[in-house]
Amino acid sequence: MDSMADIKQTFFQECDDLLGELESGLLDMESGEGDSETVAAIFRAVHSIKGGAGAFGLDKLVAFAHIFETTLDEVRADRLEATPDVLSVLLRSSDVLADLVGAAQKDEELGEERTAGLVGELSAFVGASADASEEPAAVGEDIAFAPLGMDFDLDDAIGDLDGPEDTQCYTIKFRPQPELYANGNETVLLMRNLADLGEMQVACDESKIPTLDELDPEGAYLAWTITMHTSHSESELLEVFEFVEGDCELEISLDEAPSDTTESDLVDNEATPTGEEVATTDVEGASASAEDEVANKDNVVQLAEQKDKQKPAAAAKASTEKDTSDATIRVNLGRIDRLVNLVGELVINQAMLTQGVIDAGLERGDSVESGLEELKQLTREIQESVMAIRAQPVKALFQRMSRIVREAARATKKSVHLVMEGEMTEVDKTVVERLADPLTHMIRNAVDHGLETAEERIANGKPAEGTVSLTAAHRSGRVVIEVSDDGAGINRERVKKIALEKGLISPDEQLSDSEVDNLLFMPGFSTVDKVSNLSGRGVGMDVVKRAIQAVGGKISISSKPGKGSTFSISLPLTLAILDGMVVEVADQTLVVPLTAIVETLKPTPSDIHELGAGAKVISIRGEFIPVIDAGRSMGYRNEPVDPLHGVVLSVETEDGARAAVIVDTIQDQRQVVIKSLEENFGHVASVAAATILGDGRIALILDVDSIIAREGSARLFHETNLAATG
Amino acid sequence: MPLSVLAVDDSRTMREMLRLALTDAGFDVSLADDGEHGLEVLQGVTPNVIITDINMPVMDGFGFIEGVRRSTEHRVTPILVLTTESATDLKMRAKNAGATGWIVKPFDKDKLIDAIKRVAA
Incomplete structure (x- = not known):
């Protein structure tokens, strides 16, 4: 049953997709972008939900999906116009359908009041034929587990209770038409199935076989007369021929004679046409049309063969690619998260290795160095691929x-x-x-x-x-x-x-x-x-x-x-790794997220302008940007450093506020693994998170936005505010 | 040699159910998402029986059955139509397209197997 539980899980996942398609389709129709294919796709979505729900016995879901589907069928068949009113009801129905799926997933029941009103509205669209009294019957029919035409197990059981001695004798006359074979049915299999129902004698009529030059290889020339003793009913015998109905001449008659009929009687079938005729299939003109069809098919086959020859390679490729059905697999999220963590460790490890190589003092151009460079590339690619797994539209x-x-x-x-x-x-x-x-x-x-x-x-x-x-x-x-x-x-x-x-x-x-x-x-x-x-x-x-x-x-x-x-x-894009610039400020190593940095520059004295006591702005291409000393902002030093002795990182926040953050030196630009401080320590102002550097030291990742906000870029010019936030 | 079956259905759930039911019964199972995909898969496999849904995107069951009947390899391979549509005219349409028989969803596993054995040569 585990597998069934898995499939149920698949069903609910599929429902999510289908509900999404349903809703977007309905929205397309609402905006006038929908066409007949949109309607067909919407119908299929509800139809598939109903089909799956039926398989799991989710009756409430099936019942609602059924009336919903019926209404959509009206739209599909152009019997119901998709007016805004209709679409509004359909959209609300898709909401309720989603709720029903959600409830079924949680093994809950959705209150009748959620569905009752909509069922009424939907039924009204379908018209008088779908009034409430008829609905449950129609639903019941569709959710029945017994496949039509296969439903003879119960009868078998009853037949057995009657006992084998209570048998009757039937005469079955059976003449297949060419379509029977063309549709993949097989006389011998029908006989075999029939034989399962009782004892039978079969006589083959070969009289219609023409001479070889007149013989159509796809024609049907043989007929059979079967006499059988069985405890099964006529309708059960008919069921064996269910699939070939219309593709053959079939006559089943009940022999009035007692069941101890002798074998000679059985073979002489023409002598026992006394029984009532249960079923005769109208096959008038069937032979002629069958021949035409066969002829047509031959032409088509030739065409198809030519077409096949033109693209065998492509076809072979397609079949190997798509052979295993789905192009996607489901993976437990825990496994992906583990992979993400491991990749994080890999990034750190790679950084440490690089540091180790530098510390070992290898010559430039050493093969270890180029190998490391490749490792770095690969690590980045792995990281991006892993992130792509987690990415969802x-x-x-x-x-x-x-x-x-x-x-x-x-x-x-x-x-x-x-x-x-x-x-x-x-x-x-x-x-x-x-x-x-x-x-x-x-x-x-x-x-x-x-x-x-x-x-x-x-x-x-x-x-x-x-x-x-x-x-x-x-x-x-x-x-x-x-x-x-x-x-x-x-x-x-x-x-x-x-x-x-x-x-x-x-x-x-x-x-x-x-x-x-x-x-x-x-x-x-x-x-x-x-x-x-x-x-x-x-x-x-x-x-x-x-x-x-x-x-x-x-x-x-x-x-x-x-x-x-x-x-x-x-x-x-990701919560695990970021591209950062490793900088040094007052002997501390910090990481500035690369996404925040617009440019880096070494200022000249003419770029720096004093604004009142202590506040400075820097002119970058004619624009004046407030200067923030990272060291002072982080509380590493009390006296602001001279911008001329440091490096300026021109940074920009999401809402467009800009600032020039002064750091002492830039060390490197690399990927760092984000280790949350809040989870392990607590929230620290101006610090977004921490990371582990290649040499094993811990570096803080600057939260540029909060630094700018704290410095109050808009109010930077007020010394009072600076003091208050510092 | 176990019987091999190709099942064509656009519903992932239905494909999984068919896969489970059919592999449990010892059949070799190939799966396809729609009629067109089904015809592609048929270029690489020769199933004893084909099961197909009717209402599918890209190429529906009728188109698929006609395509199978047009092929040289599979023109007489039994095709069972697996569909929630129980309406008689749909069955007749499927039959005219070349379907061998039909099973109505949701299917009972044993009866599905019975139906396959009933038409499999």
Whole structure:
């Protein structure tokens, strides 16, 4: 049974895929992009779910999938037009279907009230023929485990109870048509199956065999007359011929004579046509058409042969490649994680080895050196391949959001259109999973708080239907996911007022627009006075921010009054390894993430400009950028180092803030394995994580964003603020 | 020589179930995702029996059966249609395309095996 449990697991995985296809197909139809193939794919998805569910006896799922499928069949057959109303019901049905699958997976029951209403709506589309009273019967028929035509086990048992002595004598006249053979049926097998049902004598009629020159090799010339003593019924005998019905002349008659018929009677079948005729197959004109068909087939076969000759190599290749059915395998996540960890260790080990070789003082150009270089390349490739295993498109996550939008729109009575882009962008599986909650919250926020009511929108000259867009893209080594709405934008006056009331800011504080917007992320901030049943569940954007930070991401916000807001999440591609620049600051070794560094430079005296007491800016191509001394910022030294004696790392945060971080020297640029400090020690300001260097020492990885934030790039010019954060 | 069976179904679940049922019964099993894939696989294997779903993407069961019947190698290989469609007209369509017999999903393992043995030469 273990294997069955495995297959059930496969079924639920497949359901996830199918539900995704179903939803994206329905959404395509909703946006007018769907064609007949879309409808067919949607139908197949529900159909496959129903098929699998039936195999596992998930009756509730089967019952709902059945009525859903029936409705989709109406759409597929163009008997039902896919109007917005119909699509709305279909979309909600796909939600319920997903819930039913989820419930089945957890061995739970979904309340009737979830399905009852939709079953009614779906049935209404199908029309009067599918009223509630007929439905259960139809479902029952489809979920029956007994395959049609194979269902004779039970009858066998009853037959046996009757005892073998209670036999009857049948005469079966059987003349196959050419189609019977063309369809892969075989007379000898039919005879064998028939023989299983009782004792029989067979007489072959060879009279129709023509002379050799008239003989069609694909023709059917033989006929048989079978006399059999059996305890089985006529219908059971007929079942043997079930597959060949229509491809033969068949006559089964019950011999009225007692079952002790002599053998001579049996052979002389023409003398016993007394029984009632049970089944005669109408084969009028069948022979002629069969010949035509055979002739046609011959032509086609020749064509097919020619075609085959043209591409034997390609075909052979394809068959070996796809022979083992699936191009994917399922792997336990634990195994992949172990691999990821091992690769991490490998990266460290390779760095240590490199260090060891340097320390050993080998000559340049030594073969060990080139070997090491190759090892480094390979290690990187292995690491990238392993990361690719963990990478998953955000599509599934995005599709869940379309449902959130629908639910939020219904709850707030707003009309909302969701636009998705970049669904195929791949992100680490863990990141995808941990994004679900924050993204859900952000989407709800966008619908609930971001978008205005239809009346307000119309009054402002906007279309009544609001748009929420969800996009994903790779941007400079990170994945950026954005949630935007075309709503009213952040009401900054109101935000300030609330922040003041909650004591988050002081009355005389001068805040830029961006700083006001960022107040939303402060703990304890909630713009909604009354807790709405949707997004305001006592969870604020600060929780979203923390969830994003927990996966190494950053969140920022931009908003234009009257135009809408955009929340932008920037995520690392991997949580395990990063490319870093190893630098030295006040005798400490630090690692700066390469993604943050725009450029490195040695400043000249004319580049440096003093701004008040202690604050400096550097001019890079005419742009003035605040200078931050990493050593002082990290508390390694009290006196700021002269920028002219160090190296400037021009860095940029996700939200575009720039700074010139002064370090003493640059040592190296390499991959480092991220070892979380928070898990093992605790959160340290300005430090993102730690890593182990090639020589075994531990180095801290700088959190550039938090350093810039702490230095308060916008307020850098106020010495008071510098002192307060230092 | 064990009987060899090619099963064509677009549903991963169904393929896995068929694989389990058929290998348990001692058959050699090849699998394919859709009709077109099925025809490709048939260039490399010669099964005793073919089982196919009807409703599949790329190439459906009818197209697949017709393709098999057009081939020289497999033109008389028995083809069982495995489908949730129990409607008679679908069975007749499958038959006209060249199907040997049919089994209605969800299948009972023993009856599936019986059906295969019933048509396997």
